[in-house]
Amino acid sequence: MSRAEDIMNVANHFILERGYSAFSYADIAGEIGIQKASIHYHFPSKANLVQSVVGRYRQEVKSNLAMLDGMEGEPQEKLEQYLNYWETCLEVKALDICLCALLASEIPILPEEVRSEIKAHFQELTDWFTKLLQESKTPLQYTASNVSHEEMAHGILAGIHGGMLAARTFNDVGQFRMIKHQLLQQISKVTADQ
Amino acid sequence: MSRAEDIMNVANHFILERGYSAFSYADIAGEIGIQKASIHYHFPSKANLVQSVVGRYRQEVKSNLAMLDGMEGEPQEKLEQYLNYWETCLEVKALDICLCALLASEIPILPEEVRSEIKAHFQELTDWFTKLLQESKTPLQYTASNVSHEEMAHGILAGIHGGMLAARTFNDVGQFRMIKHQLLQQISKVTADQ
DNA sequence: GTCTATAGCCCGATAGAC
DNA sequence: GTCTATCGGGCTATAGAC
Numbered sequence: 001m002s003r004a005e006d007i008m009n010v011a012n013h014f015i016l017e018r019g020y021s022a023f024s025y026a027d028i029a030g031e032i033g034i035q036k037a038s039i040h041y042h043f044p045s046k047a048n049l050v051q052s053v054v055g056r057y058r059q060e061v062k063s064n065l066a067m068l069d070g071m072e073g074e075p076q077e078k079l080e081q082y083l084n085y086w087e088t089c090l091e092v093k094a095l096d097i098c099l100c101a102l103l104a105s106e107i108p109i110l111p112e113e114v115r116s117e118i119k120a121h122f123q124e125l126t127d128w129f130t131k132l133l134q135e136s137k138t139p140l141q142y143t144a145s146n147v148s149h150e151e152m153a154h155g156i157l158a159g160i161h162g163g164m165l166a167a168r169t170f171n172d173v174g175q176f177r178m179i180k181h182q183l184l185q186q187i188s189k190v191t192a193d194q
Numbered sequence: 195m196s197r198a199e200d201i202m203n204v205a206n207h208f209i210l211e212r213g214y215s216a217f218s219y220a221d222i223a224g225e226i227g228i229q230k231a232s233i234h235y236h237f238p239s240k241a242n243l244v245q246s247v248v249g250r251y252r253q254e255v256k257s258n259l260a261m262l263d264g265m266e267g268e269p270q271e272k273l274e275q276y277l278n279y280w281e282t283c284l285e286v287k288a289l290d291i292c293l294c295a296l297l298a299s300e301i302p303i304l305p306e307e308v309r310s311e312i313k314a315h316f317q318e319l320t321d322w323f324t325k326l327l328q329e330s331k332t333p334l335q336y337t338a339s340n341v342s343h344e345e346m347a348h349g350i351l352a353g354i355h356g357g358m359l360a361a362r363t364f365n366d367v368g369q370f371r372m373i374k375h376q377l378l379q380q381i382s383k384v385t386a387d388q
Numbered sequence: 389g390t391c392t393a394t395a396g397c398c399c400g401a402t403a404g405a406c
Numbered sequence: 407g408t409c410t411a412t413c414g415g416g417c418t419a420t421a422g423a424c
Contacts, residue, residue, distance in 0.1 A: 101359070102299055104362070154372045155376040158355075161356035162357075168299075179352045182348070
């Protein structure tokens, strides 16, 4: 693995732990065992480093969503897989939430390059949720309640982000599982006994 | 208004804008027109200052919830009023979200005094939502979907927090309004034509 | 590519005059 | 209560040797 990738991996970890403004080149250098100046050789500025880390994260998410798109299965099952993915991440380490959700709270002080990456990521996820919901051939619970596909997609994104923050705050994945269950019920099929 | 209150007001503003680690005594001093040392006279440490600001915020929320408790009206109407309150805050200024929701993303690096205030606030809000939902005499939409009162309460909190972050990220209250509508539909009464 | 050294600035916090 | 002055440390970023 290249040194640049080492740096991005460690940076990713420290951003999740401390946020944009509270992690430093010194943190990364100390963890890898190099000097701060060496990081500047690979990533000239902090804005550049974080943009690279977020860009890499976005690519990873995109390829995961494309993989789900290529699979058999109903739309709700794909959404469930996405939720399961994050549940597993939180089980391994409560710190491990969506990089963009974490950085979003620092929006006003982020460099513009990073801010636009975060917005684009949220937009992509919402579009993906919306497309999935539209693809469903049978009516889902929320459609009976005067909630549009787009509103539900935004509701899913907000629920996931809020649930991640709650799980992290209490160091308890159960907080996320409750949101997951509630969201999955909303997008479940309407059946006769309901 | 006392000097200590001035300081807390300005601190509140800068925390919402920059978060815990990126706001400074110098920011506050500059805004008010005093010296950094004067702030240390009123609030010995940064942890102490932020705990005071969060404590004051929690008191304010508590008294608002108590006011809603004392009013006539169905449980859903009280929840709607709470959502309307935040919608108005966001309309005035997209920065103005829940202080604890904002600080929650910095949980791992916050001083323990602040961390426990945030947890306690989330717990109080969730308890209030749960109590309201239990009080409803008629079945609500979510109860038809195998979602418990407690799960719905957590879903409301997560939705509000995620919605606030989205509205702030895009500087667009519409992002919050969609969540509000979706949540209100879930807690609306089950009627014959649905 | 990595190092040492350092510039230039910001930080929280304290001492002590007034 | 507010000030000036300062301590000891952090930060991003750069210059230049190797």
